[in-house]
Amino acid sequence: MSLLSIQGASFSYVKDSESIFQDIAFEVDQGQVFCLLGPNGCGKTTLLDCILGLNRLRQGRIMIQGKDLSKFPSGQIARHVAYVPQHHQGTFPYTVLEMVKMGRAAYTGRFSSPAAEDKRIAKEALAKVGFSHLRHRPFTQLSGGESQLVLVARALAQKTTIIIMDEPTAHLDFRHEMVVMETIVDLVKTEDVSVIMATHFPNHVFYFENQGTPVTCALMHNKGFLALGQAGQVLSEANMQTLYGVNTRLVNLPWDNHRQLKHLIPVSTMGMEE
Numbered sequence: 001m002s003l004l005s006i007q008g009a010s011f012s013y014v015k016d017s018e019s020i021f022q023d024i025a026f027e028v029d030q031g032q033v034f035c036l037l038g039p040n041g042c043g044k045t046t047l048l049d050c051i052l053g054l055n056r057l058r059q060g061r062i063m064i065q066g067k068d069l070s071k072f073p074s075g076q077i078a079r080h081v082a083y084v085p086q087h088h089q090g091t092f093p094y095t096v097l098e099m100v101k102m103g104r105a106a107y108t109g110r111f112s113s114p115a116a117e118d119k120r121i122a123k124e125a126l127a128k129v130g131f132s133h134l135r136h137r138p139f140t141q142l143s144g145g146e147s148q149l150v151l152v153a154r155a156l157a158q159k160t161t162i163i164i165m166d167e168p169t170a171h172l173d174f175r176h177e178m179v180v181m182e183t184i185v186d187l188v189k190t191e192d193v194s195v196i197m198a199t200h201f202p203n204h205v206f207y208f209e210n211q212g213t214p215v216t217c218a219l220m221h222n223k224g225f226l227a228l229g230q231a232g233q234v235l236s237e238a239n240m241q242t243l244y245g246v247n248t249r250l251v252n253l254p255w256d257n258h259r260q261l262k263h264l265i266p267v268s269t270m271g272m273e274e
Helices: 044-051 096-107 116-128 144-157 174-191 202-210 237-244
Strands: 004-011 021-028 033-037 059-064 081-084 162-166 194-199 215-221 224-229 246-254 260-269
Touching (some): 004 044, 021 044, 021 215, 044 162, 044 194, 081 144, 174 194, 194 202, 237 246
Parallel strands (some): 162 194
Antiparallel strands (some): 004 021, 004 059, 215 224, 246 260
């Protein structure tokens, strides 16, 4: 049984209006990364919101560990699916540890405070992303890369089997992008979680594959999937032309005596001379 199964999913914001996506189907297994790629406005975030229970499908089903998402009691979805947004604009100067403890909200009563066990779990989650030393710092004083990893720790504190990430490296510099990617690989391998990640960068998929992490990707196009499968099958030069209108070259770069790194290099937009 798959950890997550989506069957014949269609969604529109208003009844009888044009669909954002339709007849979407895929599965995610335990300890796997599922990457969702596509241009702005294609419906990636809307689909993620459906998995989070924020949007209700017009047609189809979302199954988590064999149970229909629509049958989950209110507040229980957060015990199965955690969320890491693109960025979080902090307003109040909560400490880093307090931010991570918010991931325990699904396990505390409406008027209850986090217990000692919740604090222990939050500290463990911070340690897993290497940020124990920042636990007393105000979240509002962190850099973009630091705050993103704190949000990953908050998701870990939820103790879910699925973590959804919506373009988690979108606003990060070169180093912090790599730190987030390395952290995802480590969590999938050591915590056996599954990550569903929307991204604009096809090479993120190749990065996971190059690291030996089980990864599947889907290309959202024209309200459905242009392609779905393994990186080498899906991330072709032809598909990049169709999906983004970009000419690319797929190259293999030597890494060591046994492996090569796959990488897509953008050359030009369609219609421009190469």
